[in-house]
Amino acid sequence: MNEYDSNRILDLVKKINYTSTKNLSVADCYVLNTCHIREKATDKVYHEIGRLKKEFRNKTKPIVLIAGCVAQAEGDILLKNEKYIDAVVGPQSYHQINNMILKVEKKLKQINLTEFDVIEKFDTLNCHKNSDNRISSYLTIQEGCNKFCKFCVVPYTRGAEFSRSIKEIVEEAKNLSENGAKEITLLGQNVNAYNFEGKKISDLIIEISKIDKLKRVRYTTSHPVDFTEDLIELYKNCKKLMPVIHLPVQSGSNKILEAMNRRHSVEEYYQIIKKLIKVRPDIKFSSDFIIGYPGESHKDFMKTIELMKRVKFINSFSFIFSARPGTPAFGLDRVNEKIAQRRLTEFQNVAENIKNSYRNKLINKTTKVLFENKIKNQNKYFGRDEHFNSVIVESNEDLTGLIKNVKILRGNQNTLFGELNLTFNQTNYAA
Helix, strand or coil: CHHHHHHHHHHHHHHHCCCCCCCHHHCCEEEEEECCCCCCHHHHHHHHHHHHHHHCCCCCCCEEEEEEHHHHHHHHHHHHHCCCCCEEECCCCHHHHHHHHHHHHCCCCCEEECCCCHHHHHHHHCCCCCCCCCCEEEEECEECCCCCCCCCCHHHHCCCCEECCHHHHHHHHHHHHHHCCCEEEEECCCHHHCEECCEEHHHHHHHHCCCCCCCEEEEECCCHHHCCHHHHHHHHHCCCECCEEECCCECCCHHHHHHHCCCCCHHHHHHHHHHHHHHCCCCEEEEEEEECCCCCCHHHHHHHHHHHHHHCCCEEEEEECCCCCCCCCCCCCCCCHHHHHHHHHHHHHHHHHHHHHHHHCCCCCEEEEEEEEECCCCCEEEEEECCCCEEEEECCCCCCCCEEEEEEEEECCCEEEEEECHHHHHHCCCC
């Protein structure tokens, strides 16, 4: 979502004659778009400011703006502690960034824009076409969260759940398609909670799938509580909806899930997985896990291991509990750091073995790959298969934007390597 926001900020500032540069030393304005999910996010801001100070020691100082969730959560502190920062702008206020920059140009005082005005934000963005021209593009459909998991900072930095209208989302999707997008990932902090005038995310996906040039649809991130039957059934008939779901579970222990205020049980989570496999047998899953949440016993941890082995997630993102200031879990007694680290290592070893076993089974198999770009200075192309695995092939043909059948030859921890399957591509070229 921060990548989507950053792209939209670039669309906005073009109206006041700013454009992006890859050369930091010539920047007139520097925008640092931040995330506050993990610890030390604020430290990274100060580190980055230090880098800027060094770069511009003997030059004219650029305008320095801190955007995103760190700005929302700690804007006043940032402005007080670091005078090099000209302004902070929260994720629901960045539509005002042009006025902010113009005010800073006039050497006015430091500015703090951290209101929760998400309706005005999207009304403004709708007046500026999304210029993203990548083969695989992002599109925010929902922001905020009403779940208030005790460890999570999102409700305090992104606000309550807000869903954009189907009409404006479809229009933006059409625009992205005209720009060259063949795949769109729908974004939201709680994306499957999407609800606009009674229409759900399943209704939205059906409408977006009608765009002819668009070949693939994904969405992230989902919450188990909002995984409704209509969304499950959609996987039976919607071929553009890709068969991989990121569905964070966080823990395999009901005791810990209750302590987290996750509002679902392990059994309910298993039921969702079971139903999805029934309607789409080739479906795969990824998830997030918090290891060492306050109160987690060895027994609780082993239940998380059991869940990992049972579902066999093809990707997982696991971290030791990170206490975020302002959240209900911040003051809780933590699991011993060494114990938590040992558990994380054990969990990640199990997860990696499952991932490697899955990837080894892909060797000599043929998979459909959407190619996104040519690798710089090489005759190789990068793409992703339907399950979001990274794939690289060598080709003299320009594969950008094409979906091709690829035979997987080998792989490493992060990437699969293959060759175009000429037999399949001759018979199924329109895939």
